[in-house]
Amino acid sequence: GDSVTQMEGPVTLSEEAFLTINCTYTATGYPSLFWYVQYPGEGLQLLLKATKADDKGSNKGFEATYRKETTSFHLEKGSVQVSDSAVYFCALLRTGANNLFFGTGTRLTVIP
Amino acid sequence: DAGVTQSPTHLIKTRGQQVTLRCSPKSGHDTVSWYQQALGQGPQFIFQYYEEEERQRGNFPDRFSGHQFPNYSSELNVNALLLGDSALYLCASSLSPTGDGALFFGEGSRLTVL
Numbered sequence: 001g002d003s004v005t006q007m008e009g010p011v012t013l014s015e016e017a018f019l020t021i022n023c024t025y026t027a028t029g030y031p032s033l034f035w036y037v038q039y040p041g042e043g044l045q046l047l048l049k050a051t052k053a054d055d056k057g058s059n060k061g062f063e064a065t066y067r068k069e070t071t072s073f074h075l076e077k078g079s080v081q082v083s084d085s086a087v088y089f090c091a092l093l094r095t096g097a098n099n100l101f102f103g104t105g106t107r108l109t110v111i112p
Numbered sequence: 113d114a115g116v117t118q119s120p121t122h123l124i125k126t127r128g129q130q131v132t133l134r135c136s137p138k139s140g141h142d143t144v145s146w147y148q149q150a151l152g153q154g155p156q157f158i159f160q161y162y163e164e165e166e167r168q169r170g171n172f173p174d175r176f177s178g179h180q181f182p183n184y185s186s187e188l189n190v191n192a193l194l195l196g197d198s199a200l201y202l203c204a205s206s207l208s209p210t211g212d213g214a215l216f217f218g219e220g221s222r223l224t225v226l
Contacts, residue, residue: 004154032213043116043217044155044202051212089154093213098168099145100213102154 002027006090006103013080013110021075021106023064023090031092033057033066033073034100038087047075047088080110114139116218118203124224125193133188133221137205144186145215146178147202155202161186162209190223198225 007022025033035047035057048057053068062077073090090103117136125131137144143162147155157170161180175191184205190197200222204215 034213036217041219043219044204044215045217046214049213091154091213098160098209099157099170100155100215102147102156104152104154 002031002092002094002101004090004092004101004103006088006106008104008106010107010109013108015082015110015112016079017110019075019077019080019084019108021088021090021108023073023075023103025071025073025090025092027092027094027101029095030068031094033064034091034093035062035064035073035075036089036091036102038089038105040086044089080108082110082112084108085110116203116205116216118201118218118221120221121219122222122224124226126226127193127195129193129225130189130191131193131223133190133201133203133223134185135187135203135205135218136185137203138216141205141207141216142184143206143209144180144184145204145206146186146188147204148172149200149202149220151199158188160209167209193225195225198223 003026032051034049036044037047048059050057050066056065087105091100145160146158149155159169164180180186200220202220203218
């Protein structure tokens with residue numbers, strides 16, 4: 001069945017450090033891939049997405065590239081800020097389906 | 113423009129009781145999905161409503177049921193509550209049932225079952 005595996009957290013970084021959160025997936029066909037973010041006290045928000053192999057999604061300085069050969073969609077940011085502290089979820093949408101499969105989430109804390 | 117609103121934000125029930133959670137979708141959205149997020153886990157899909165009908169269902173027992181009203185708002189009902197039903201229940205809305213995965217989520221209703 002479909003599944004998403006995220007790197008376990010929590011992750012603690014100093015401000016301006018480089019961020020990578022790993023995500024790999026298992027799915028039939030060609031799913032669309034997403035990163036959602038959950039800031040403290042807020043609902044889940046779509047951060048970025050990619051719908052086909054080699055696509056790069058980007059938003060707010062974050063980016064992730066859809067790698068079909070390694071079934072991965074790792075999230076990266078070159079310089080994190082305190083305001084990036086949140087829980088990040090990788091998710092997939094199987095072709096023809098209309099529900100998301102989420103990973104378990106990775107909590108990021110950025111310290112000044 | 114109001115986003116997705118859910119009520120109540122927190123509630124406590126005892127085993128065997130029934131609960132109803134409510135959701136108003138983002139303005140202009142006609143499709144509502146419900147997800148269960150257990151502590152430390154990612155959200156799991158419960159079901160989706162469109163045109164007042166359940167369109168797709170995840171791996172949840174029949175104790176979980178729902179409804180969508182003509183104004184697109186939705187309710188999630190859980191009967192015969194179990195301790196394991198304690199979780200954050202998320203409502204998400206979208207422009208259509210065959211969406212592109214771009215869901216708008218509410219802040220959730222946190223249910224504690226004692």
